[in-house]
Amino acid sequence: MKRRVVTLFGAAGLLGLVLGAWPPPTLPEAHAEEGGQCALHEIMPIERQLRRASYALRGHPPLLAEYDTIEGLDAIPDATLDDFMEQDSFRTQMRRFHSKYLWPNPTGAQLYNVGITVSSFNIAPGMKAWDTQFANRRREYRGGNGSHRCQNKPQTDLQPSYQLGDRPVCEVKGYDSIQVANAVENRQWCQEGWVLIQPYWEPDPNNKVKVCAFAAQTTESWTTLDEPTDPNDPTKVDTLGEDLNGDAVLDPGEDVNNNGFLDSSGDYDHDNQLDKADADGDGQPDVARCSYLQQDVKSRAGCGCGPRLNFCSQFSHMVPIWISMQEQFLRLVDEHTSGVDGKPAKAYSQILSNNRIAMNGPLLHFYRYWATSAGLGGNTYNALHTGDAPLPSDSAIDFNATEDWTVFERQVPHAGILTLPAYTLRFQTNRGRANRFRIAFMDRYFEPPSVYEQDNCLSETGDLTKKCVCKGCHAVLEPLAAYFGPVAERGSALLTDFVPQFEGSKDGKTAVAQCRDQWKGNDAILPLHRDIVGNQFCGVLYTGDYDPPPPIAHRLTPLYFAADHPWIEDNYDAGPAGLVSLATTNIEGKTYNLLAQATVKHMFEFVLKREMKLDPTTPDSEHALMEQLATDFTNSDDLKSLLKALVKLDTFRRWP
Amino acid sequence: MxxxxxxxxxxxxxxxxxxxxxxxxxxxxxxxxxxxxxxxxxxxxxxxxxxxxxxxSRLTVDELQLTVPLIAGMNENAQWIQWLVNKGAGPVDAYSNEGLGKMMGRPDFVAVTNEATAPDTLYVKFARDMAREVCQSIRKSDETRSGNFTLWSQAPVDSAASDDEITNNLNRLILRFLGLRLQAGDDLLETYRQVYLAARGSATDSDAQKNGWQGVCMALFQDPAFYLH
Incomplete structure (x- = not known):
């Protein structure tokens, strides 16, 4: 034994080659101990066993005092292993295991509309103020060429400070010359003042910052303008790029009542009063929501960033959201591995069906203010829909409460960790989600075919389940991907408020057109969501605009070929839970299921640092061991029991 | 060799x-x-x-980050001794992502999804850097203590240590670092005795003996039995 210790782990071992010990002995010579038996077959000293078990279960070595507790023993007592698995380091170690296979890091997923980015600028030398960042919004607020921000004076110094209720007045400053098409336009611009605000990211109410008054508007709805002025769409009002009254000044940005302030509204009936819309004729001004959906809203001067700038954001503020999503995922893992709050761990397989969801301040803020605001241009779609837990009141939401976690209950088609944003935003396509599930919970991996497949396939088709070469993987993958159909791709939102439409065309309408109809008629969706996002949603997420189908299937979504594949609709209806049932149903002729098989193999590799040897034709095959462990795990559904069995294996206790 | x-x-x-x-x-x-x-x-x-x-495979970056302080113990300010590197604003834990953690291979599961744990030359280089820095820190902390030493818990350094005391101290350090409880005469034990003697030199004053134990510490941190699974 003494020699073996030196042989395997000599102080200069790995560096030996570098130091010039050449030529080396042959491998058989190297492995053979002088007495003939290979050191690899011998059980390690008890202290070394403890060290290995400690790393496997806790990720760190034992303390000196722990070595002393097992001196002279032949095997590590169960109580010691149990104690290891009660410690917080075990919880962390199980998080590492699940991170290794599930990669729950959504970093990079765009979570808010960049059009509502806020940033600071120098309003005076050495003095910061905050405003919306992009020129389009600034132009809507202040006219001109969009380069202007507010002036360094309180909004209350401008009188009247507000008009139309709560719209800041804006002091006329001059004209910008702007190239529009082939002509130079003179566009008037103005500046409002600032107000002091405690932004949502500032926990101390005494730390207020200067915010330009337009950006600081708190309303979530605004009074709409009166007369339709968009020549292209009589239901909408233009604010930019037109001069409807022919005064050589682009609208708005005019001072029609000559009070020295640019008007936020228009006076298209020339009564020297700013107009308010009353399209429904109820005598009250019409109101529209500040949805902060950017692309198609023509008049947003009445919308700021909401109370405490809640609706606006900046890139760095996505970081705590990403971190929280990861933590949210791992908290659910905790429940089924180590247990939480002093309670024992829940059944492991329920990690795929447990619909508890933990939310902290950043996540609640995200769902309340950003998820409903993000368009689909460059963003992920994360709005809450039927099946999601309702949000608490606004007063209970604090962006800075990163450690204040509350658990909510969700409903189907949610399916445990599979429909948490850390999973659906990390794997943003249904195919990616299905593939990762198949790897992590079925231990199955796709590999490209080694030969060009040309039998029983089509060379030109958008249906990858039939297309030569592609079908080798996609005949399996597409049905699995369909299980994730109820979850928006490039997002985490459920599609439960929409009726799926599987056929490519119906009643002369494309699937996309049918989808748009659903959006328009769906009361669960905010009106502006309906009008603005619908087109993007149907074209990007829902069915894909494939009429006719594209010659290349790189944008294929499974739903399009439902007429050819009845399982698409079945699997869509079953949702992710249907996929889970495939993994948790015993393999035909076996006493264990795929989930157990995958978990045993992955956990074996995690703690023993090598894969199981599963070729039954080799003398050292561990196939029978795998089957026994998988059967036990199927019956117990307890990860700690599996781990305990693994670290008690002679294989684990031998020299590696 | x-x-x-x-x-x-x-x-x-x-x-x-x-x-x-x-x-x-x-x-x-x-x-x-x-x-x-x-x-x-x-x-x-x-x-x-x-x-x-x-x-x-070598210890992962996560495991190293946990292991080094547990092996090195606490300093005179009751803080875990870490391998620190200077980064921008000041010293940071070398195994953190702000330090060298990412460069050493810790996956972020976005761009890097798997940690390559081959004990390659880059790892060996960092292992030596770590050993040098951490063992120096342990020594400094021990020098501020009057007892409960990490590096010389079983052998005196203010007087010449006997062979038995050196053996006992070597055994304690090997158990602490490698999880091995060796018998007298064990090859590995004798190897580390040579390391101690070589680092100590012919002198037996306090500094020389501390040098000896610091050398043993550095060798143990670089021993494959320390970092290989």
Missing amino acids: RYRAWCGLAVGLLLTATSVVACSSDDESAEGSPVARDDGPNKKPGSATEVNLPTL
């Missing part, structure tokens, strides 16, 4: 072989089935199981 040297080569060969082993493909022709028609072993790409080569 030569006898040990091949071991490093063997490890290298095994790891290299592991990475180039071919793997069998899955039969996935059954539409709608999540599994292959054959329910036999399913190899993941890059699998080593076909040739059954054992592999040795």
Whole structure:
């Protein structure tokens, strides 16, 4: 034994080659101990066993005092292993295991509309103020060429400070010359003042910052303008790029009542009063929501960033959201591995069906203010829909409460960790989600075919389940991907408020057109969501605009070929839970299921640092061991029991 | 030395072989089935199981980050001794992502999804840096204490230590670092005695003895038995 210790782990071992010990002995010579038996077959000293078990279960070595507790023993007592698995380091170690296979890091997923980015600028030398960042919004607020921000004076110094209720007045400053098409336009611009605000990211109410008054508007709805002025769409009002009254000044940005302030509204009936819309004729001004959906809203001067700038954001503020999503995922893992709050761990397989969801301040803020605001241009779609837990009141939401976690209950088609944003935003396509599930919970991996497949396939088709070469993987993958159909791709939102439409065309309408109809008629969706996002949603997420189908299937979504594949609709209806049932149903002729098989193999590799040897034709095959462990795990559904069995294996206790 | 040297080569060969082993493909022709028609072993790409080569991997960055302070103990301010590197605003834990953690291979599961744990030359270089810095820190902390030493808990340094005291201290350090409880005369024990004597030199004053134990500390941190699974 003494020699073996030196042989395997000599102080200069790995560096030996570098130091010039050449030529080396042959491998058989190297492995053979002088007495003939290979050191690899011998059980390690008890202290070394403890060290290995400690790393496997806790990720760190034992303390000196722990070595002393097992001196002279032949095997590590169960109580010691149990104690290891009660410690917080075990919880962390199980998080590492699940991170290794599930990669729950959504970093990079765009979570808010960049059009509502806020940033600071120098309003005076050495003095910061905050405003919306992009020129389009600034132009809507202040006219001109969009380069202007507010002036360094309180909004209350401008009188009247507000008009139309709560719209800041804006002091006329001059004209910008702007190239529009082939002509130079003179566009008037103005500046409002600032107000002091405690932004949502500032926990101390005494730390207020200067915010330009337009950006600081708190309303979530605004009074709409009166007369339709968009020549292209009589239901909408233009604010930019037109001069409807022919005064050589682009609208708005005019001072029609000559009070020295640019008007936020228009006076298209020339009564020297700013107009308010009353399209429904109820005598009250019409109101529209500040949805902060950017692309198609023509008049947003009445919308700021909401109370405490809640609706606006900046890139760095996505970081705590990403971190929280990861933590949210791992908290659910905790429940089924180590247990939480002093309670024992829940059944492991329920990690795929447990619909508890933990939310902290950043996540609640995200769902309340950003998820409903993000368009689909460059963003992920994360709005809450039927099946999601309702949000608490606004007063209970604090962006800075990163450690204040509350658990909510969700409903189907949610399916445990599979429909948490850390999973659906990390794997943003249904195919990616299905593939990762198949790897992590079925231990199955796709590999490209080694030969060009040309039998029983089509060379030109958008249906990858039939297309030569592609079908080798996609005949399996597409049905699995369909299980994730109820979850928006490039997002985490459920599609439960929409009726799926599987056929490519119906009643002369494309699937996309049918989808748009659903959006328009769906009361669960905010009106502006309906009008603005619908087109993007149907074209990007829902069915894909494939009429006719594209010659290349790189944008294929499974739903399009439902007429050819009845399982698409079945699997869509079953949702992710249907996929889970495939993994948790015993393999035909076996006493264990795929989930157990995958978990045993992955956990074996995690703690023993090598894969199981599963070729039954080799003398050292561990196939029978795998089957026994998988059967036990199927019956117990307890990860700690599996781990305990693994670290008690002679294989684990031998020299590696 | 030569006898040990091949071991490093063997490890290298095994790891290299592991990475180039071919793997069998899955039969996935059954539409709608999540599994292959054959329910036999399913190899993941890059699998080593076909040739059954054992592999040795180094501690992960996470494990190193936890291990080094536990081995090194606390300093005079009751703070865990870490390997610190200077980054921008000041020293940070070298194994953190702000330090060298990412460069050493800690996955972020976005761009890097797997930690390569081959004990390559980059790791060996950092292991030496770590050993030098941390053992120096342990020594400094021990020098501020009047007892409960980390590096010389079983042997005095303010007077000449006896052979038995040196043996006991070596044993304690080997147990602390490597998880091995050795008997007198064990090859590994004698190897480390040589390390101690070489680092101490011929002198037996306090500084010399501290140098000896610091040298043992550095060797233990770089011992494959410390960092290989």
